[in-house]
Amino acid sequence: MIFYYQEGIKLAEETENYADLGDWSVLLYEIYRGESNKEQAALDLMLYASKFVSKIEESRIRGNIYLKLAAAYYSQTNFSEAIKAYSQATEEFSDKDSIFVADALFFRAQAKDYKGELLGSMNDYQLARTYYENLKDQDYVNYVNNGMAVLFSKYGIYEEAEKIRLKISENYLSEKNIYDWSITLYNQSRDYAKQKQNEKSFEILNRVYQKIGNDSTSDPEIRAIVNLSLSNHYSEIEDFKNQQKLFDEAVNIIEKELKGNTFIKLPFLKSRILMEESRGNLMQAKSLIREYRLDAIETANMDQIMDAHLMESRILRKTGDYKTAYESLEKYKSFNDSLFQANQANSFVYYQTLYETEKKEREILNKSREIEQITASTRTKIIILVIISFLIIAGLVLWFLLKNLKAAKKAKSLQEKFSRDLLLSQENERKRISKDLHDGLGQSLLLIKNKVAMDKDTAAANLLNLAIEELRGISRSLHPFQLEELGLTNAIKNVLDQIDEETDIFISSELDPVDDLFSIDQQLHIYRLVQETFNNILKHANATAVRVTIIRDKKMVHLSIEDNGVGFNFSEKYQDFQSLGLKTLKERTATLGGIMKVDSEKGKGTNFSFLFYQ
Numbered sequence: 167m168i169f170y171y172q173e174g175i176k177l178a179e180e181t182e183n184y185a186d187l188g189d190w191s192v193l194l195y196e197i198y199r200g201e202s203n204k205e206q207a208a209l210d211l212m213l214y215a216s217k218f219v220s221k222i223e224e225s226r227i228r229g230n231i232y233l234k235l236a237a238a239y240y241s242q243t244n245f246s247e248a249i250k251a252y253s254q255a256t257e258e259f260s261d262k263d264s265i266f267v268a269d270a271l272f273f274r275a276q277a278k279d280y281k282g283e284l285l286g287s288m289n290d291y292q293l294a295r296t297y298y299e300n301l302k303d304q305d306y307v308n309y310v311n312n313g314m315a316v317l318f319s320k321y322g323i324y325e326e327a328e329k330i331r332l333k334i335s336e337n338y339l340s341e342k343n344i345y346d347w348s349i350t351l352y353n354q355s356r357d358y359a360k361q362k363q364n365e366k367s368f369e370i371l372n373r374v375y376q377k378i379g380n381d382s383t384s385d386p387e388i389r390a391i392v393n394l395s396l397s398n399h400y401s402e403i404e405d406f407k408n409q410q411k412l413f414d415e416a417v418n419i420i421e422k423e424l425k426g427n428t429f430i431k432l433p434f435l436k437s438r439i440l441m442e443e444s445r446g447n448l449m450q451a452k453s454l455i456r457e458y459r460l461d462a463i464e465t466a467n468m469d470q471i472m473d474a475h476l477m478e479s480r481i482l483r484k485t486g487d488y489k490t491a492y493e494s495l496e497k498y499k500s501f502n503d504s505l506f507q508a509n510q511a512n513s514f515v516y517y518q519t520l521y522e523t524e525k526k527e528r529e530i531l532n533k534s535r536e537i538e539q540i541t542a543s544t545r546t547k548i549i550i551l552v553i554i555s556f557l558i559i560a561g562l563v564l565w566f567l568l569k570n571l572k573a574a575k576k577a578k579s580l581q582e583k584f585s586r587d588l589l590l591s592q593e594n595e596r597k598r599i600s601k602d603l604h605d606g607l608g609q610s611l612l613l614i615k616n617k618v619a620m621d622k623d624t625a626a627a628n629l630l631n632l633a634i635e636e637l638r639g640i641s642r643s644l645h646p647f648q649l650e651e652l653g654l655t656n657a658i659k660n661v662l663d664q665i666d667e668e669t670d671i672f673i674s675s676e677l678d679p680v681d682d683l684f685s686i687d688q689q690l691h692i693y694r695l696v697q698e699t700f701n702n703i704l705k706h707a708n709a710t711a712v713r714v715t716i717i718r719d720k721k722m723v724h725l726s727i728e729d730n731g732v733g734f735n736f737s738e739k740y741q742d743f744q745s746l747g748l749k750t751l752k753e754r755t756a757t758l759g760g761i762m763k764v765d766s767e768k769g770k771g772t773n774f775s776f777l778f779y780q
Contacts, residue, residue: 167197168197168198171190171193171194171197174190175187175190175191175194175215178190182221184218184221184222185222185223185224185227187218188215188218188222188227188230188231191212191214191231192215192230192231192234194211195208195211195212195234195238198211199237199241205238205241205242208238208241209235209238209239209242212231212234212235212238215231215234215235216232216235219231219232219258225259225260225262225263226260228258228259229255229258229259229263229266229267229270230255230266231258232251232254232255233251233252233269233270233273235251236248236249236251236252236274236277237273240277243280245277245278245280245281246281248274248277249277249278252271252273252274252277253270253274255267255270256271256274264297264300265297265301265303268298268301268303268306271291271293271294271297272290272291272294272298272306272310272313275287275288275289275291275294276313279313279316279320284317284321287317288317291310291313291314291317292314294306294310295310295314298310304337308334308337308338308346311330311334312330312331312334314330315327315330315331315353318330319357324360324361327354327357328354331350331351331353331354331357332354335347335350335351338350344384345384345385347377348374348377348378348385348392349388351371351373351374352371352374352388352391352392352395354370355367355368355370355371355374355395360469364399367399368396368399371396371399372396374388374392375392375393375396378392379392379393386419386423387424387427387429387430390416390419390420390430390433390434391430391433393412393413393415393416393419394412394413394433394436396412397409397413397416397437397440397441398436398437398440400412401441401443401444404444409440409441410441410444413437416434416437420434431461432458432461432462432465432467435454435457435458435461436458436470436477438454439451439455439458439477439481443477443480443484448484449485451481452478452481452482452485455477456478458470458473458474458477459475459478462474468501471501472502475494475495475497475498475501476494476498478494479491479494479498649689653681653689654680654681654684654689654692654693655677655678655679655680655681655716657689658692658693658696658714658716659677661693661697661700662675671703671704671709671710671711671712672710673711673714674711674713674714675713676715676716677716678716678718678723679718680716680718680723683718683780691754691757691758692725692776692778695751695754695755695776696714696725696727698747699751700712700727701747702747702748703727703729703731706732706734707732707771707772708731708732709729709731710730710731712727712728712729713726713729714726714728721779722778722779722780723777724776724778725776725778726773726775726776727773728771728772728774730771731771731772732768732771733766733767733768733769733770733771733772734766734768734772735766736748736766748764751774758778760776760777760778760779761776761777762776763775763777
């Protein structure tokens with residue numbers, strides 16, 4: 167069959183029938199995908215087909231070529247190229263191909279997840295979900311939600327993962343989709359276990375077990391893994407009778423229904439280790455734990471690597487091998503600390519590098535010992551001379567650095583004081599001018615308006631109304647009296663509502679109340695930060711949407727203003743002598759003792775973040 171497709175593709179090229187070439191390439195790709203060791207052939211095929219995309223009129227065929235090309239890259243774990251191809255697929259598909267666009271976004275989200283791009287992956291998941299919801303494809307809505315839950319879980323955002331899983335598990339149960347319901351709850355039980363909420367983990371596992379444990383029509387993999395997980399739980403609470411019972415049930419499923427299944431190998435091996443430990447067969451458990459650890463490292467499964475080191479530490483301690491037990495425990499702690507720093511592949515590379523580093527350090531140590539033996543007679547004098555020289559140099563360097571640091575701190579302190587005084591002076595002057603305009607010129611205009619009204623001069627009255635409104639606007643911009651009347655949070659809401667009404671920009675916001683955290687002067691600076699940031703957006707960003715959030719917790723207040731505009735090079739713009747806006751933002755932030763971060767890239771929008779620590 168493969169031969170006929172290959173010949174058909176050649177014939178289509180010769181006859182310039184490029185639409186058929188694209189369709190047949192996609193069909194042949196699916197055949198390659200179903201066969202082992204055909205990954206490279208599949209990739210080469212789709213790279214060849216992609217050369218003719220510009221000559222194909224039908225959008226569905228063009229998009230599908232890139233969709234399959236991305237899948238070929240994905241299967242070879244080349245996620246960067248997969249992301250590019252998925253993006254190209256979304257551009258080739260037309261409005262009538264929305265189901266394919268949704269698929270491309272969904273798969274691109276998974277590729278970004280594997281690359282560790284949390285925000286990019288989450289954005290694609292949400293966009294794909296919107297497509298599937300509009301298409302009323304509930305199955306794929308659930309798939310996307312599951313993907314988002316996995317993503318939240320991976321980065322330790324367990325509360326959000328829990329909300330998603332508990333909701334979709336109810337949907338699965340109402341649809342009598344027991345398979346997906348079981349997997350969803352099993353994954354949630356693992357999250358509970360990671361958070362040391364063992365009772366919740368046991369409760370949810372037991373719920374699944376009661377539903378499918380004795381149901382031979384249920385998927386044997388999930389039945390076996392649930393039995394093994396419950397057996398492990400009973401091991402932890404030393405209920406050895408139930409541990410043995412559930413382990414035996416799992417063994418029965420594995421032997422009868424899952425022969426040769428590699429998915430269950432590591433979970434089964436872990437339960438075997440715990441069984442041997444419970445029986446007191448520590449040497450057998452010690453032997454199995456080494457196999458478990460090596461297999462976990464081979465599969466680069468972070469959770470199982472950590473399990474291996476923790477169990478190994480406990481079992482070795484029971485055997486009296488305290489030194490190695492301590493080393494295993496240290497390795498477990500190291501993995502645990504780095505769990506949220508990198509993905510599994512990066513963790514494996516790190517430990518591989520660590521091993522190579524230790525090997526090199528041992529080689530250097532051996533060489534040093536050889537040199538030490540050769541130069542024993544002169545070593546002491548050399549060491550003393552080096553130490554004295556080092557201390558002298560280090561002392562001079564330290565003195566020089568301390569002197570410079572002191573001078574730099576003093577200069578910085580003077581600069582900060584000058585900046586604060588300048589900002590305060592500006593605000594006082596603005597307040598004075600605003601009050602003079604309001605109380606002086608404003609009252610005069612009102613008197614003139616009343617006189618004009620008495621004379622019934624409508625045109626003049628309208629002009630005076632416009633002048634009074636303009637005067638009030640200038641007065642409000644010079645000093646925000648609404649800040650004193652409404653408080654910081656409501657004043658900011660008022661500004662956002664005003665911008666939303668007066669411009670075409672879509673404004674969304676989520677503002678926690680923070681009025682009680684800041685003094686009147688500090689509230690004014692924060693209010694100005696919002697104003698000045700929006701001035702930059704309105705003047706330069708060409709944005710169509712802006713999102714503003716104020717998040718408050720026990721230690722910090724986080725103000726974020728994010729737009730979808732044209733973006734800019736921050737370093738280049740900040741160094742521009744005429745760019746006073748960014749410098750003013752930074753000075754105000756420093757006055758508040760906060761930190762300003764600007765994430766921007768040309769063509770990809772800008773995110774202004776202000777962090778204020780309590």
